[in-house]
Amino acid sequence: MLKIKNLKASINNKEILKGINLEVKPGEVHAIMGPNGSGKSTLAAVLAGNEVFEVTEGEITYLGEDLLNLSVEKRASKGIFLGFQYPIEIPGVSMVNFMKSAVNEQRKTRGEEPLTASAFLKLMREKKEIVELEAKLTNRSVNEGFSGGEKKKNEIFQMAMLEPKLAILDETDSGLDIDALRIVANGINKLKTKDNATIVITHYQRLLDYIVPDFVHILYNGRIVKTAGKELALELEEKGYDWIKSQID
Amino acid sequence: MEWGWGEALKNNQMKDIKDINQKYIDLYTKNKDILHSNSSEFVNQIREKAFGAFQTLGIPTKSNEEYKYTDLSNTFSKDYTNYLNKKCENLNIESIFKCDVINLDADVFYLSKGWYQNTEKIKTYNNGVIIGSLKAVSEKYPDIFNKHYSKYADCTKDGLVALNTSLAQDGLFIYVPKNVKAEKPIQLINLLLDNNDEFSNVRNLFIIEDNAKVDIIFCNDSLTENTFLTNSVTEIFVGENAHLNYHKVQNDHNKSSNISSTFIHQSANSNVESVTISLIGGLIRNNLTVVLDGKGANNNTYGISLADKKQHMDNYSFIHHKEAHCDSAQLFKNILDDSATGAFNGKVLVDRNAQKTNALQSNKNILLANNAKMNTKPQLIIYADDVKCSHGATVGQLDESAMFYMRARGIGKKEAKMLLMYAFAFEIIGKIKVEELRNNIEDLVIRRLNGELGLCKNCSQRVIN
């Protein structure tokens, strides 16, 4: 599904990703862990197509296509979803309008008919339950006045609405208390099928108690320095990031 | 009711203002020789140019948008005993007057009607700092002086600056060289202690070079009950990464008019905090122009005016963002009692290339009495898109529910009112960086809010005598 080869990316001429290699197949869950500043969020942003970052080398193929040639919204309509670490507030734009535009634009690009208003609202109602999102939140402006936990739930709700093939969840667990974490993680699990894949980016192991990864990668200083099964996360939790640093430096 | 936005002058007002302007034009023409004999060739050239500008501009009237809320015609049309002093030195102020800000350890310099009073004309320090009479410095250090004098205070924009530049003869000069941190705060006290009605022009120039740091306190005190009109101009150059904390305290009386124009020119990464405390004055008009002329410059400007009786206090500020990544914040407050009037006229201009500007502008006012009046005009003029600019203005009273809450806890009405006013004022006073000064101002403000004369002890004794 996704193949990343020797990916290098920089911002303001400062190299952040220094040669990433990664392959993700349908049905897999990958966890990317690493200390602050290792390049986790940059990798997520580059996959989504944020042009603040400049890709200087390497290639990414997604469903057999050169991903780097596609605009942000093209990538989205081809099934790439980024769960933002800091979801953006858009004052005055209601969640309903926002989602309706997103769903129907994506359908349009795929050559599908737009959803009718009633079909759309029905879909909203169904999907809200997945993350136990309070009804009133969808009547508000996008992320405006949402608590930290509500914003993260809202990200997963949008993921449910858009049914992506590849979801990249950037620190979706940060700032969540244990109950909210469980709800969000359950939501993610409910959305999992054998055809889609998930990349979970996290700093902490605790999310992986709920979302069981097939692979755990450790990103350090712009490179994936270690890849193993889910046990790696536990080992990392126990020994800390200094353990990785001491192995590398 | 006049419906247009600009204020039109009536015919008789036009005539009055013409007469007033003529009076000051004559003043210069008649005294030109004296003025010129007192100053360097360089200064006199600028003088001539400024006089030319004054003839065109004149004293600003209410039809001038920048002076819409302050009528200067009264104070300028009054007859003063003296308009120009040939010399006014060695009043021996150092020995007769001591500022009693408790524990304030500062280097103190005195001016009277703009004339420098310390016996030592130019004081030089081991670290290279030079402080002294503007006139003396212009002769002794022409290189430093000529580089900066009249470079920041534009004579062609404001008639009052032009008038000052035409007529001013002396004032304080401060030079803090590169990488030097002035050890003590520098305090400048401009005293009016004449038994005549006086018009005077004060001219200061402060140069803070790259990486230098200094605290400056500028006090204005009127010690005799005569009618005074002071028109001062202070130019401040702040070099790269330099730091300046600038404080201005205005402690005049109901018969004094204090017009004070300050021009601060900031280089890259420089940092200026200025606090203006206007305690008493018949008419106070503060003009502050800040030019942020280098990336990363930061300016915070605060001011509070406490006016009662028929006092009029007007703060005008113009913050010009010329370069990217600069931040500015302004907070001006007024507490107006009796028939006092307050005005705020703030302007933030963000140039096309001044991207990533953060600019805040806030004006908050409390009207305590039914005859008090407030006019405010906070403006944003923005040509760059990647900016965060905001402004706000409020006019109102003390928070009724807070009053009630306090009274419900047994605090008397008067005390509750004091507490709230003090809290309102403290947001500004708290910004004063020099601790001793801050403590003293707190005292003065509390006294002032209690309706007492907000003067330091030594100053108030002089007034009573």
Added chain:
Amino acid sequence: MKENEDKILDEVTNSDYKYGFVTDVDNDDIGKGLNEDVVRIISSKKNEPEWLLDYRLKAFRHWKEMEFKNWAHLDIPEINYQDIIYYSAPKPTKVLDSMDDVDPELRKTFEKLGIPLDEQKMLSGVAVDAVIDSVSVKTTFKENLAERGIIFCSFSEAVRDYPDLVKKYLGSVVPYTDNFFAALNSAVFSDGSFCYIPKGVRSPMELSTYFRINAANTGQFERTLIVADDDSFVSYLEGCTAPQRDENQLHAAIVEIIVNKGAEVKYSTVQNWYPGNKEGLGGIFNFVTKRGIIGESGKLSWSQVETGSAITWKYPSCILKGDNAIAEFYSVAVTNNYQQADTGTKMIHIGKNTSSTIISKGISAGKSDNSYRGLVKVLKGAENARNFSQCDSLLLGDKCGAHTYPYIEVDNNTAVVEHEATTSKIGEDQIFYCNQRGIPTEEAIGLIVNGYAKDVLSKLPMEFAVEAQKLLQISLEGSVG
């Protein structure tokens, strides 16, 4: 992304002004130039009574003594007032009175503009007075309204049929001495709308005036007078368009509104005069004086969406004269290319317990300049006056300007006046967020701008709001650079 946005910007700014066509009808005009004779001719062409001619002449003589002062943030080219035709009317096929015989060409014009003049074809909720160049060509639903005592007709008819009412109120809110353009209008105004709602009557439908400039070289000087008697209610809509021409055309109108005790008037405008082309050539110079006076417990609400005109100079204002009067001003002003707008309001609090609200949203794009200018004045006797103002500016691109000039003058210590303003751009992060959800940039900007202007759009009557939203989209989509 930048390139892509520039492309979208290009497409949008190149998109044609939809209403730029010219209608081919015979015009009866009086030639260029302005002097007392011209004023007399206009008056006689309209068979006006003596008192009205006197009013015009007084205004003209006053105007001649006046000098135009430009205190606004506008670059206004010198206007040659002798180079303008002050009266132009489509030649009626029959006598003007027979309303069913509107020239088919004109009928077509209004149909093209989406304003059918056939009552059967119309939305039953709106009565329209259609004004082309200097005269009103048709007022619909007059009879239905008359049943309730509502007078809704052209200004000329009102002068003929209800002279006492006109005489009583004309110039009572905007005297001819008010300002340069008000004086000019008072001398040469040709037509406009008149509306009177009797005591206690709620207008069953929205009343609307549709203004159209058609002929070349003409100025449009219309006058609207609305009188809402005690405890009445009316919602009034105003729309405007003009053909695309390379020369500038002057529009100087006056709107006067009298809101009596307990009455409510809602006045909504979608101003879409031709804005000039993308090089800044042509377009309407729009100098308008709009003002209302509000009696005890009355309410006046101005809503405006300003997207057109090369120059907009307009400050719909309220005099809150009676105790407990309420005034509102909601504005969205959009400028693109070389457009300039200096617009806002004045709220004059005279009565006790009066309250006013100002919500202004400025949007600048291209090389335009957009200024908010507002005055909140609380007079000495206005105990417990309240005002809240929120004036935001949004910048799209780095070649435009957004400016805020609020004036607050408070002369009563029981007043509470609050003003807030922010200036910001459409955040790249907001666009990226939308993109990531699959929403293309131009759509995203439309969403964000409409979200930004929502507080104001929601105040417009339904069908107007839809039109306004579309206009915003057309004027702006994608113009982030």
